[in-house]
Amino acid sequence: MKLLWFIPTHGDSRYLGSAQGARAADYNYFRQVAIAADSLGYEGVLIPTGRSCEDPWVVASSLIGETRRLKFLVALRPGLVAPSQSARMAATFDRLSGGRLLVNLVTGGDAEELAGDGQFLSHAERYEQSVEFMKIWREVIARSHEPQNAVDFDGRHLQVKGAKLLYPPIAKPYPPLFFGGSSEAAHELAAEQFDTYLTWGEPPAAVAEKVADIRRRAAKHGRTLSFGIRLHVIVRETEDEAWRAAGALLSHLDDATIAAAQQRFGQMDSVGQRRMAELNKGKFNRANIREGLEISPNLWAGVGLVRGGAGTALVGNPEQVAARIKEYAALGLDHFILSGYPHLEEAHRVAELVFPLLPLQRETGAAAATHVLSGPFGEIVANSFVPPPAVAPVRVSAS
Template sequence: MRLGIWAPLPHTIRAEPEMERAIAELGTAGAGDAADTSFEFAARILQQAEEAGFSISLIAERWLGPDLESWVMASALSQRTQRMELMVAAHPGIVTPQAVAKMGASLDRISGGRFAINLVNGWWPDELNLFGNGGWLESSADRAARLGEFVRVLRGLWTQEAFSFSGRFYTVDKASLPLKARRSPPPIYAASRSPEGKALVAESCDVWFADYVPDYRLYDDNLAVMTQEIAEMKALAAGHERELGIGLSAHVICADTLDDAHAQAQEMLHYGKRSRIAAVAARGLGAGLVGTPELLAQRIETYSRIGVDCLMLRFHPMAEGLANFAEEVVPLLRERLVIDGAAIQPEPADG
């Protein structure tokens, strides 16, 4: 089991004082000190997670917001971390796979082979239309088709010397990417929900993020659905003679008593009703990682049994929640599971 953590960004975590101060600075020209508050906060959390045995971080992308851009953020974080894999989010329809292939190989080199990518179709038309110059597609089937072409071009440029492709959205003619990634190809994560998208992920991606109804009280129902969907996705991948990793995103609430944990979860659900951005953080409760340390360890062990091999976690407050999880839950997990805390060892500079 790999333990991962969301890089704290304005839209990925519940508001807390340091991030609120960072958001005020980010939205005001000329405000802030020499070191950006939001970046320093994220770097400190990732360093703390690395020390606790976390081996991967997701750097999400929010174009319509005060968030620092994910590729810029990940490049800077690569110099403030040592072993952690850095999974950068990218939106087909805003960036081209040709550009992403080049940027990904660059980040993989800079980080010593620690780059991965998370492909996200997106849900915000205004975001895709503004930054993708009219890139929003109304049809989920069309978005899945574009994602499929994106993956094929990305993988082709990473693995072939004279790659050609002609599709509805992208065209490449006998192209070669002179810059080679250390890992070839870097791993591709995706979270598509449509039948077309899920089939594509099983055929061409490395890790699929399972989904759930965003309510911690529906843990048993969510577990039953996830068990079936994970088995189906692994079977689809096996049909292509591939193995598919399974990721799960979760907001963790760890408390001394179940009543206290549930009270915090209820308050988090209320927070999630403030806006669609607040709902992004709150929906992670659907994984059901709400309870005492023993209950959390039991549920994570159950997830491992049904095929989940990568957890992507967030906490509130981030630093305190992470420290509590590392102290109270991780030791219990190590008694039950093999935790991959080694992450990726940096290669020599001349490797």
């Protein structure tokens, strides 16, 4: 079981939907959260992407030197960066971090945001583009470990000729690939090309259906995947305290803000976002925050009233939260990407209260120190030619 945390590059607060209780989302704060996650023993951190966030690759790169063993789950956005350039970015990050890169493909589900980034493809076309992107990306990186490594590809959306990567990543054949999506096209893409499928926090029965479907699809390709889930957590020493904290999180939220957020979510073509919105219906009882929003034992959809993406939280005492995590693990999930408000304090609460109750898989020692870089040594000649390997001098003994 691997637990990851979250760097809130889109902002953080004690209260959702309000400037009250908010804190500056600056480098010093991201650094604090990353160091906390690293020190507390989280496997890694997810860094989100989108126009509401700081750029994930810049943020992740800035935190390499501030951490020691923490892995970074960083987003790729097909269509915004060429696949060969993205492959070089990934390889560089993996090398400079000592093999600590995890890659998360995000196709995007907000047409307005995508148009602002120059993307005008339909939902189906974006997945076609994503298939082509990943075929190029994977092949360019995989071939970086081979002498003859040029890649040609002529697709409907993407084309490359002679694409190559001279400096291979530490991970072989490429850094681990994560992907989430709830549409049929997303399930097929995950089954064909990715290592770990991620779902947002739906009730266990719904998650089990997803896992079974993707396993069936992957088997047709002769592949197996691991699985993970993205959840918020509100854990306190007692159940009553936890639910009071959940109520406090929404205490400054007004109906107009909820309505505006739900209307915006309804305009997106993301199947996963639509499933999140259906869990909360856009309404809640201020006198009883569990009514209508506790959609499964200890699984609360209140966060999704105004937050896009992951909209559910595990709420309860340590034993309850651990029990729910183990329930998902029994379905075949082993990656748990968690977050909570505020992210610095909740990272400590989860580690202190929940970690001791879970069978966690964590690396020990300085893993980066064991990695040996491969690839060319010396300056590349004319942007193409790799210097020949150095030959050890012949030593002749006097006779």
